[in-house]
Every structure is written in structure tokens, then in C-alpha cells.
Amino acid sequence: MNAHDAVQLFAKTLDNLEKWMDKAEAHAKDRSFDVDVLVQARLAPDQYAFVRQVQATCDQAKYAAAYLSGKPAPSHPDTEQTFPELRERIRKCVSFLTTVSEKDFAGADERKVAPPWLGGRWLRGEDYLVHMAIPNFFFHATMAYAILRHNGVALGKMDFIGSFPTQEG
Amino acid sequence: MNAHDAVQLFAKTLDNLEKWMDKAEAHAKDRSFDVDVLVQARLAPDQYAFVRQVQATCDQAKYAAAYLSGKPAPSHPDTEQTFPELRERIRKCVSFLTTVSEKDFAGADERKVAPPWLGGRWLRGEDYLVHMAIPNFFFHATMAYAILRHNGVALGKMDFIGSFPTQEG
Numbered sequence: 001m002n003a004h005d006a007v008q009l010f011a012k013t014l015d016n017l018e019k020w021m022d023k024a025e026a027h028a029k030d031r032s033f034d035v036d037v038l039v040q041a042r043l044a045p046d047q048y049a050f051v052r053q054v055q056a057t058c059d060q061a062k063y064a065a066a067y068l069s070g071k072p073a074p075s076h077p078d079t080e081q082t083f084p085e086l087r088e089r090i091r092k093c094v095s096f097l098t099t100v101s102e103k104d105f106a107g108a109d110e111r112k113v114a115p116p117w118l119g120g121r122w123l124r125g126e127d128y129l130v131h132m133a134i135p136n137f138f139f140h141a142t143m144a145y146a147i148l149r150h151n152g153v154a155l156g157k158m159d160f161i162g163s164f165p166t167q168e169g
Numbered sequence: 170m171n172a173h174d175a176v177q178l179f180a181k182t183l184d185n186l187e188k189w190m191d192k193a194e195a196h197a198k199d200r201s202f203d204v205d206v207l208v209q210a211r212l213a214p215d216q217y218a219f220v221r222q223v224q225a226t227c228d229q230a231k232y233a234a235a236y237l238s239g240k241p242a243p244s245h246p247d248t249e250q251t252f253p254e255l256r257e258r259i260r261k262c263v264s265f266l267t268t269v270s271e272k273d274f275a276g277a278d279e280r281k282v283a284p285p286w287l288g289g290r291w292l293r294g295e296d297y298l299v300h301m302a303i304p305n306f307f308f309h310a311t312m313a314y315a316i317l318r319h320n321g322v323a324l325g326k327m328d329f330i331g332s333f334p335t336q337e338g
Binding site: 001130152157 | 170171174175178182212213216281287289290291292293295296298299300301303304305307308311312314315318319321326329330333334335336337
């Protein structure tokens with residue numbers, strides 16, 4: 001799996017996340033509560049709420065695409081407070097991901113990735129993908145899913161995985 | 170990231186999982202409850218409990234190593250009921266992962282992966298890694314983490330990520 005495959009996987013998973021939100025909306029309607037209550041839901045008082053998990057999922061994908069291609073990451077301020085705003089955030093992120101082509105990721109494995117929080121140190125592009133981007137992305141995506149699941153949304157594993165390319169014969 | 174890198178990442182994350190369990194044990198001791206209560210903890214009544222999340226995390230890693238190398242997967246029956254038994258399960262899994270060498274994964278991308286639940290269909294090895302093994306592994310690892318977090322264990326993101334190879338200069 002190269003950087004381009006990883007970013008495609010992130011884009012697919014962000015599409016899946018929107019479908020979990022569809023199910024959350026149907027659940028809220030069915031139970032007559034305002035779905036935006038879930039925006040502030042969390043699993044522990046000192047943990048990111050759903051809104052921040054979605055923002056972090058998007059940002060892990062965005063920065064992976066930017067750092068590994070050398071393209072600048074667009075600014076997406078964390079201002080969302082509703083489901084429609086979170087959907088818009090996801091769409092903006094996926095749109096950016098689709099602008100980064102396979103060719104843009106040439107040499108990604110050996111790129112120097114120096115996020116500001118590393119304070120001057122850096123990771124090889126491949127190490128960043130393996131040790132940071134992939135675990136972090138799936139961490140936040142799963143936490144977003146877990147918060148909805150904990151609040152009664154009827155999600156199952158195949159909602160998490162989404163489509164996958166099988167072969168016959 | 171090739172199949173070998175992915176399996177190494179799974180092994181590292183399973184080592185991290187044992188450290189989350191260390192923190193759970195310290196928390197239980199501090200609060201004077203039996204840590205094995207957490208074995209059956211879950212986030213929703215129809216969701217896998219902690220025990221099953223740990224077993225599934227191990228199995229995703231085990232089957233990825235087996236399917237992508239062509240080595241038979243050892244049988245690890247789901248009999249664990251305590252923290253020490255779950256640690257033993259993790260150790261057995263990681264031991265198996267370390268027996269599969271980089272050479273064993275030669276040609277992994279093009280291997281036919283046909284898990285029984287696909288009912289005769291199959292995935293290319295690389296598609297299996299990208300679309301099934303990686304998302305599934307991190308899904309269950311994060312759920313195990315989330316269940317502990319929800320029950321008051323003081324875990325932070327760096328506990329999830331563990332060590333990573335930075336460079337200087």
C-alpha cells in the first residue's frame with residue numbers, strides 16, 4: 001500500500017463516516033431527539049467529543065495527503081457545531097484528497113515529514129504513514145463510530161469497512 | 170507499506186495494548202475493584218465486550234500474517250476470561266507474527282486471499298491488506314482502548330501510537 005492507496009482508503013472511510021451519520025440522523029428522528037445532541041457526545045469527560053473526532057479524522061487524512069505529496073494543506077478551521085456543518089467539513093476534506101494524484105505522491109516514502117509538534121525532528125514519509133497517519137486516522141474514525149454506537153445508533157462492522165473489491169473464480 | 174511492515178505495525182500495537190492493560194490494572198488497584206470486571210465491559214449491549222475486542226484484534230493480525238504469507242494460522246480458541254489469559258493470547262499472537270519473515274511475504278500483493286466467510290470469492294492480497302486487515306485491526310484495537318477509556322482508565326493518544334522512529338537534523 002503506497003501513500004496514494006492510503007489516502008484513497010481514508011477517502012473511502014470518510015464516505016463511510018457520512019453513512020454512519022445518515023444512520024445517526026435516522027435514529028434521532030425515530031427517537032425524536034435532535035441529532036445535533038450527538039455532536040457533543042463523548043465516551044469519557046476528558047475525551048474529544050464526536051465533533052472533534054470527526055475533525056481529527058479529516059485532519060489526519062488531509063495532512064497525510066499534504067505532507068506526503070508536498071502540497072500545502074488547505075486551512076479548515078474547527079468551527080463546526082451541527083451535523084450539516086460536519087458533513088460540509090468531510091466533503092471539503094475529501095475534495096482536497098481527490099486533488100492529490102498518484103503522481104503527486106512520487107517519492108513519498110523518502111520525503112521529510114516535519115510536523116510542527118515534532119519540534120524540529122522529522123520522520124521519513126513511509127514511517128510517518130505507517131506509525132502516525134494510518135493508526136491516527138483509524139483511531140479517530142473508530143472513536144467517532146464508537147460514540148454513535150454507544151448512543152444507540154445501529155451500526156455494524158460492515159458499515160465501518162464499506163465496499164471492498166472481491167474477485168470471482 | 171508492504172505486508173511485512175503492516176504485520177510489524179500490528180505487533181507493535183499489540184505490545185501497546187498490553188500497556189493499556191497495565192494502566193487498567195493500576196486503575197483497578199487504585200480504585201479497589203477486580204480488573205477482570207473490565208473483561209466483560211462493552212460500549213453497547215449488542216457490541217463485543219473487551220475480551221472479544223482483544224481476541225478480534227489478535228485474529229486480524231494473525232490472519233493477515235497467515236493469508237499474506239501462505240503460512241497456516243495457528244489455532245487460538247476464544248477461551249480467555251481474565252487479564253492474564255488475555256495477555257497470554259496476545260503473547261501467542263505476537264510470537265506467531267514474529268515467525269513470519271519478510272521473505273515469507275514475497276508476492277503477498279498478488280496472493281489469492283479467500284477467507285471462508287467470502288463464500289468462494291477472494292481478494293488480491295494487497296486489497297485484503299488495504300480494505301480488510303488494516304481497518305479491521307485498528308477498529309478492534311481502538312474499541313478495546315475505548316472500552317478501557319470509557320471505564321476511567323487514564324489513556325492518552327500516545328499510549329495508542331506507542332514508539333515511532335524520528336530523525337534529527
